Amino acid sequence: MTKPLEVLLLDDEPIVGRRLKPALDKIGCRVEVFQNPKEAVARIEQKEFDIVVTDIRMEEMDGIQVLEYVQKTWPRTKVIMITGYAKVDLAREAMGKGVFDFIAKPFKPDDLRRIIFRAAEALGSPIDSSLLNDEPVAQ
């Protein structure tokens, strides 16, 4: 049996974690959900996740800072950014800093799963793509 993909999901809106965790569990990811970026960063310090999915706009610490922290601590980890305030400049800034992908809210869980599939492939641990099927939009 292949090792499950370790995913940290950070968004200060609780509903995002509630919606996305089951969607990622279904494709065999082991997901830890955080709403507080400082607590997420403390966890990242303890554990190397394969993938970090983070919101950008948050109190105390923004997603770009989380990205920089992950890159410094675990360079192999893929970071995916999700935001409700997507703009071309922000997307380019995130991409320039080495984010794996960038997606605007609202999106369907399958949109995120597609990115997770690509990230898993890039990490050398591909997931079975037949597990994709569209579900309602995550706000």
Added chain:
Amino acid sequence: MSIFIISSDAREIEESIAEKVTEAMGYKLLDRGILAEVAAKYQIEPDKLNEALKTTPSLFNKLSSRQWRHHLACLEAEVLETLMADNIVCQGLAAHLYVTGVSHAMKVRVLSGNRKGIQGVAEKKGISLQKAEKWRASELLHRKKWSLAAYNYDETDLTRYDLVINLDQIDPVEAVKTITGAAEYRKFQVMTYSLKCLSDLALAAKVNGVLLQSMADVKVQARDGSVVVLTKASNRQKRKKIETIKALAGGVEGVTYVEVHVKKNILGEMD
């Protein structure tokens, strides 16, 4: 990096640089060769489509304002659809004016330069430098007016581009190297967000093209299959116009929901 949109203040420079970048990158070239295909697909006279890219509606030309907008919307829809594929260099189709907010599309402006640009015009047309300078100034003013009328976007505003190269200072060979080198920038890599922006623009253009076949005064925005149409109508026409728009826009492939916002047309009330 997957899309380069190359434009210039001189058509021949735009074509030549775009061809060289296409060759160097091994990308596909999207240029005016697409016009015949667009004309056939949307049943537009090829001459009129060509005309729409050059002129603005006036009492003296063949196109009404609605036809002009319709032809441009059809072209826009086709170009945006084609750009959904990766690795393309686009030139000559005004894409620098309507591909907006797409982070993996690099907009490059190549300036022919004062000295070289005027010299080039003088040689090509066999006229004096003084006359060439006047001709060029009027051509630039015409393009500025066209871009503002068509897309409310001043194409001579250089702050709108990602990369600007002045051929008075940089040789064409170096310009091509600079452009192809920029393909390495991570900032311009394809991402899920930018692809979605592009597909939203393509859907909006498709709906716009369909609506402009029978009505003027429409503005269309799309997101994830949901379409918002802004229009004008008198109180008397309002209900019928909303129904028509919903039926037409709803029939476009990819549209899942249509919302129509109507602004009161005071002139219409006086009919």
